Amino acid sequence: MLRWRWLLGGIFASSVLALSGCATVNGPGSGTSGSGRPPLQTFNHTMFHVNMGLYDYVLEPVSTGYKAVTPGFVREGVSNVFSNVGMPYIFINDFLQGRVQQGMEDLSRFLVNSLFGVGGLVDVADKLDLPMHDNSLGVTLGVWGVPQGPYLVLPFYGPSSLRSLPGLAMVMFTGPAYYLTSTPAQYALSGMGVINTGYVDGPKIRMVQEAVDPYQFMRNAWEQHEQYLISGGVVSKSQLLEGLSLPPPTGTTPAGNESSVNTKGKH
Template identity: 30%
Template sequence: MTNNKAILSLISLFLLLGGCTSTQGFDAKAQQYNDPKDPIEPFNRAMWDFNYDVLDAYLLRPAAVAYVGVMPQFARTGLLNMAENLEEPSNSLNNLLQGKIEGTFISLGRFVLNSTVGLLGLIDVASELGIEAEEEEFGEVLGKWGVGTGPYLMIPAWGPTDIRSGVGDVVDSSYSPLDSLNFYVSFFRTGIKVLESRAAVISQEQQLNSSADPYSFVKSAYFQNLEYKVLDGKVLVSEEEEALDDDIDAFLDDF
């Protein structure tokens, strides 16, 4: 699962961008749209192509390349720290709603520490002291409460999502201080995160480009990533798999 986590972490960056590869060479008309999680797959595939062939090719990727080329690394790190610091109160409340009391206080402590000593979050003092972020989204809260994901959606200029995650994003944006940001500050914060996410995967684009069907690959990774986050990285193992693991362990113990 460790390797899967690394792959899903990589793919999740692509998911924020609406996909960063083309479905060129894939005959969508020949595809049987029978995925119950993707009832409007023809529409979603069209949006996937639009996101990549137009938005990413002519806007997002060039902007990310220019951002990396012009902005010094220390400035990029500081701006990203500030953007992520604004999310700590929502992390705290979402931890609380899942009964994660330790995570609740960690997120609150990080916000107070970084907002004061860290100069409004410019410096991630908390991480330097070994207090790592406990990121939680309201979509994960709903998942913990047993709410299903609902249909898969590929939204123009937004990318992959689902009903549960969409509702979660709306709720997360209503938490203070995110709800009190004016349009320009909110746009700047979102822009920094998107540019950093896109820049982080430029060197990894070939991984998706080599897939026979990038759309299905990302969709599968998207739902795996959702499940991974809701389960906090725990792997669900069937009784048969568990019995097999026990047999293997017993066999190895004989040596």
């Protein structure tokens, strides 16, 4: 279990970096340093390009090879299994947020797929119209009123924030790899998870890379998605477009006069 201590040490080291950035912030929620620059901007830009390089030169070639040698139904099964093993982290946060109905749906989804879907290999819950939600401890803290703090790009992990850092430890402790007693099995499961993530998230990463300003696009998209989850899916049309720096569609009402729309289940 030594490597988990190293990982936790890295998380706390990132926390120290974030806190050092907070020391120069012009007050709570200002989002800028004394020089007018967002805190941690240099660090974030560096880590963003490091992560993109890792994807281009390591993860994407591996994912391409994985796709080439693995039948589609196998890839789908693997994705289903990893999606299912992540459900406890999601429904625990559902309940912590007081979203009982959503929590029961996610708990039911986990139980149905675990019992009748061969450990999640087959997505039986989808055929029963049990929706799949996204959630995290960072969202839970946001629901509880904890401010986001500085935006932070983590090595290998990607976009995050000071508020979201404790969620990384919770992901580990609710994941199956942590409880395996065999070190080779832990490495195999973790490695397969990384390959599957690269395969599943590949289209999203390529979309980010094609943006005019990839770093800003990813930051806006992450922060807007986080706010979307905190609000329970209630956002205004202008907020969705503003977050991605897109122009409003023709015929939309001016900001401030429009009503909020519930996009839950459509995101």
